[in-house]
Amino acid sequence: MTTPSRPVLRPGAEILGFSDVGVTYPNGTRALEGVDLRVGAGEFVSVVGPSGCGKSTLLGLASGLAQHTDGYMQTGTDRVGYVFQDATLLPWRTVAQNVEMLAELDGIGKAERRRRAQEAIDLVGLSGFEQSLPRELSGGMKMRVSLARSLTLEPELFLFDEPFGALDEITRQRLGDELLGLFAAKRFAGLFITHSVSEAVYLSTRVVVMSGRPGRIIHSVEVPFDVPRDPEVRYSADYINLVGEVSQALEEAH
Numbered sequence: 001m002t003t004p005s006r007p008v009l010r011p012g013a014e015i016l017g018f019s020d021v022g023v024t025y026p027n028g029t030r031a032l033e034g035v036d037l038r039v040g041a042g043e044f045v046s047v048v049g050p051s052g053c054g055k056s057t058l059l060g061l062a063s064g065l066a067q068h069t070d071g072y073m074q075t076g077t078d079r080v081g082y083v084f085q086d087a088t089l090l091p092w093r094t095v096a097q098n099v100e101m102l103a104e105l106d107g108i109g110k111a112e113r114r115r116r117a118q119e120a121i122d123l124v125g126l127s128g129f130e131q132s133l134p135r136e137l138s139g140g141m142k143m144r145v146s147l148a149r150s151l152t153l154e155p156e157l158f159l160f161d162e163p164f165g166a167l168d169e170i171t172r173q174r175l176g177d178e179l180l181g182l183f184a185a186k187r188f189a190g191l192f193i194t195h196s197v198s199e200a201v202y203l204s205t206r207v208v209v210m211s212g213r214p215g216r217i218i219h220s221v222e223v224p225f226d227v228p229r230d231p232e233v234r235y236s237a238d239y240i241n242l243v244g245e246v247s248q249a250l251e252e253a254h
């Protein structure tokens with residue numbers, strides 16, 4: 001949990017907050033500038049923007065792996081989950097052993113981490129594959145293992161860096177639906193980086209658009225559809241209009 005010299009979060013309401021945040025890397029690259037963003041519990045915010053605009057940098061700040069150089073930021077929880085495009089599974093460990101790994105590193109006792117791992121495996125639809133090795137799994141299944149591994153930490157803030165970017169379209173949509181199901185069940189605060197506007201609108205409660213480098217937030221769209229979300233939403237005029245609005249903002253960002 002970070003404490004800035006100036007409070008950024010409304011206690012109890014928000015999990016992640018950036019106020020006028022900027023990042024300049026040691027080589028002089030200005031990656032982010034004047035970023036204001038707050039994510040509350042039960043909000044799922046997607047970030048889209050041109051390549052190199054600072055999306056991963058933003059996620060790095062949220063995770064505590066990177067440092068901001070200007071402004072203020074705060075996270076309201078230590079329970080942070082991450083999922084990246086690369087599932088980063090240990091090839092010699094079974095699915096169950098991979099899923100247990102973060103809880104193990106966190107010092108959670110054997111019985112409790114087994115219970116959490118099994119619950120997470122069931123939640124992501126991998127029951128029956130507990131003893132499989134990563135090489136026996138498809139790309140989508142590996143991503144499910146990665147999701148399950150983070151779920152064992154019962155995250156209040158969940159960070160996603162293009163998690164479905166390497167998957168085929170059908171698997172990507174299916175995992176999107178599953179992620180929405182997890183979000184509906186757990187209502188963590190989500191920050192999701194993607195290059196896909198349609199995925200951003202479908203998964204999120206809000207989509208923000210960043211400008212080219214240095215990245216600033218230039219547009220923000222509330223997504224009004226209920227969670228749990230009916231997959232048919234994808235074919236509605238409201239959804240198509242929102243995708244159009246975000247796409248137009250993204251074109252202006254380029």
Ligand SMILES: Nc1ncnc2c1ncn2[C@@H]1O[C@H](COP(=O)(O)OP(=O)(O)OP(=O)(O)O)[C@@H](O)[C@H]1O
Binds near residue numbers: 025052054057
């Ligand atoms: N450690 C670093 N040192 C110097 N420059 C960096 C470092 N990390 C990232 N950058 C630069 O900062 C800018 C923002 O990078 P970042 O990876 O955050 O963008 P991104 O929007 O996630 O990119 P993409 O969409 O291509 O994945 C880029 O110009 C990148 O080259």
